[in-house]
Amino acid sequence: MATPATTSDRTDADKGAAQTAAAFGAAAAITVLFNVVLAFVKDAYAPLNTLMAHLTGHHWVTHGLADILVFVALGWLFAARGIPARGLTIGLVVALGAAVVVAGAALGGWFILF
Amino acid sequence: MKDVLLFLHPTFGVLGLLAAVWVFVEALNATDGNHRRLWLASLAVAACFVLAWLLGGWYYVVFYHTDKALILQGPYPWAHSFFMETKEHLFFIPLILALYLPLVARLRLDVNRAARVMVLVVAGLIVLDGLALEGAGAIINWGAKSALADIATAHPAPAQVKGEQ
Numbered sequence: 001m002a003t004p005a006t007t008s009d010r011t012d013a014d015k016g017a018a019q020t021a022a023a024f025g026a027a028a029a030i031t032v033l034f035n036v037v038l039a040f041v042k043d044a045y046a047p048l049n050t051l052m053a054h055l056t057g058h059h060w061v062t063h064g065l066a067d068i069l070v071f072v073a074l075g076w077l078f079a080a081r082g083i084p085a086r087g088l089t090i091g092l093v094v095a096l097g098a099a100v101v102v103a104g105a106a107l108g109g110w111f112i113l114f
Numbered sequence: 115m116k117d118v119l120l121f122l123h124p125t126f127g128v129l130g131l132l133a134a135v136w137v138f139v140e141a142l143n144a145t146d147g148n149h150r151r152l153w154l155a156s157l158a159v160a161a162c163f164v165l166a167w168l169l170g171g172w173y174y175v176v177f178y179h180t181d182k183a184l185i186l187q188g189p190y191p192w193a194h195s196f197f198m199e200t201k202e203h204l205f206f207i208p209l210i211l212a213l214y215l216p217l218v219a220r221l222r223l224d225v226n227r228a229a230r231v232m233v234l235v236v237a238g239l240i241v242l243d244g245l246a247l248e249g250a251g252a253i254i255n256w257g258a259k260s261a262l263a264d265i266a267t268a269h270p271a272p273a274q275v276k277g278e279q
Contacts (some may be wrong), residue, residue, distance in 0.1 A: 112196060
């Protein structure tokens with residue numbers, strides 16, 4: 001990666017890095033929720049659990065790789081398309097924080113109830 | 115190897131948690147001067163959580179089934195049915211956050227308020243999730259230990275029986 005030579009180059013690089021951070025922040029929020037939904041579905045629907053176990057040898061390995069794949073793919077896609085349009089905002093921070101809190105509570109609640 | 119994995123998994127978990135505290139404190143006092151140090155600390159968080167994932171995952175996939183059987187037959191089967199089931203899925207949340215942290219920590223936090231708040235929130239959530247995971251790990255360990263204690267009580271060693279007579 002080339003080092004920005006001028007103030008203008010640095011500003012452009014900072015904007016690009018901020019947009020990438022925003023894109024992967026949105027991807028992280030979605031991935032955290034995807035992780036929980038996948039946990040619920042595979043726990044409730046045995047054929048999916050079996051399929052996931054068949055793919056890598058263990059359902060948990062497939063689950064982790066799927067999470068990483070979703071995070072990287074969505075982050076890359078969002079960064080390429082300039083999503084979220086407003087960039088890195090406090091609203092995105094709140095969205096990611098809320099996703100993590102809801103996901104954690106939902107996981108705990110699911111395994112208490114079921 | 116089995117026991118080494120069992121010790122290395124929480125070790126890297128704790129080191130990642132401590133590195134997240136380090137990132138949090140650096141972000142509270144973000145200046146141009148600590149920018150590089152903060153970013154390096156965020157890389158340490160990511161590296162530690164990836165290692166905790168790989169090492170813990172290795173143990174979980176290859177060895178944990180015997181612990182699971184033991185815990186489920188012991189006095190506290192919920193150490194597996196609740197704490198382990200939750201922990202194995204909850205772990206992916208701080209892992210994703212840890213992988214994300216360096217991407218936002220490389221920004222100039224002293225001039226970008228949203229980035230600074232994002233780093234504080236992500237690092238804080240990693241710490242809280244990490245503490246919950248460490249606690250769950252201790253309870254799972256306790257579930258296995260209690261099951262073994264029950265077996266030992268039910269089947270005392272012959273010498274011990276002789277000594278009691």
